[in-house]
Amino acid sequence: MPVLPGAEPYRHEGGEVGVLLCHGFTGSPQSLRPWAEYLAERGLSVSLPLLPGHGTRWQDMQLTGWQDWYAEVDRALRELLRRCRQVFVLGLSMGGTLALRLAAKHGPAVAGIVVVNPAMKTHGLSAHALPVVRHLVPSAKGLTNDIAKEGAEELGYDRVPLHAAYSLRKFFALVEAALPQVTQPLLLLRSPRDHVVPPADSARILARVSSRDVREVLLEQSYHVATLDHDAERIFEESLSFIGRLAPIAGQKGSTSGG
Template sequence: MKIKRRSPDPFFYSGGETGILLIHGFTGTPSEMRPMGNYLKRRGYTVYAPLLAGHGTSPEDMECTSWNDWWNSVLEGYERLQQEGVRRMFAVGLSMGGSLVLNLARTRPLDGVAALCAPIRLQDRRVYLVDVVRHVWPYLKRNGTKPTHIEEHLVPYDRTPLKCVSSLRKLVRHVRRHLSEVKVPALIVQAERDETVVPKSASYIYEAISSKDKTIRWYANSSHIITLDKERERLFAEVERFVSRIAGNPDFPSASR
């Protein structure tokens, strides 16, 4: 059965002994990671992109979840790849997914982690008022659409539960406090035209993690959903080079088995 590019469903591609876990962003779905997944599949990797709890269904479903539920979805995805018998495991996350994979890197054996446009600070200052206003205005309506080459892949909600925005902030604070515990090889990627995350977030993450092998890359012509934007092919190649360099280097013994 042919899967539409807008499908919110999780996807799994069986491949070689190196597994890559792809984690989508806040209110997003695996559809925003699918082009990267296809790229990595063609290069022989085993790839899994789970759907985080409360995502891809309805805002009402999402309102019943918190960051602990999203985190449990990541752990289930991690265990799925373990069960496939991969010998090496990497995690790549977009936006909130970047926060979640950084948390995974400090709490579970991983061979490497890539955080793409992961938040430390957010551009919209209204998020810092959500705990005050969410009891009066429980939802924030979606404002406009993305450019066509991005929008055609998305399965967006028409509104976002502010309760979940509050939980997102708790996740970001939790990850920020523990960044020094991230020690695995890391690739930090940031779009310079990010309309959602303050770009300096990437520099903060890069400086705070304890990884000896770490790289930061800036994308001058990309916006927040960098996995779908105009420089995505460069991004996919960069992620694949990072994975292949670590996976193929005997100086980096496997951490995931």
């Protein structure tokens, strides 16, 4: 299936500081593209991959699971590590969960983590019934477009494939168990008015990571997809400040690729 216009992956060859951005469940790189371009314009090397099963149609996602999504961000991280001196991992929603898994698995190779409205538990979708329901019903109503800003649209699926949702549930449990292995500096930004992920998920992460350099920022004007919402610029600025504090940012600019 062809990739939906706007859902393409994004790369930018910048300086010796690299940034990997991970999009969310049923979403696409479109939700993080402005963030990626902001960092690229400031001289960072940027990788924003498209997760398998995403960016086409929800039926394609039925054939994928957390192992596929994680393998893609792991590959992108290793590629950045080969050409950058320091690499940071950033993520929205499930992308934040992927970032935490990368941090736990790669240790000091990941210089720091920035997560926006990170997810740590399956909510709704009759979560406890998923093991059975996924064999009876292929999909449920979608989770996209929780945005306060008028006119802003998230490019994602309007249906949640339940086989994939069941895999996501297992992934959350795996990552939560590994949170004590996360030791990197952590910037967590969350929206108090998030209609997809409750505050308890962020609280669970903050309580269980071993990171000592931790900062939490509230995004008062935004809903779940805060990277496209009223607080987007604040997210971009806070993340750049976080990276700049931990890494010598090279100001050189490189080439951009949308594919």
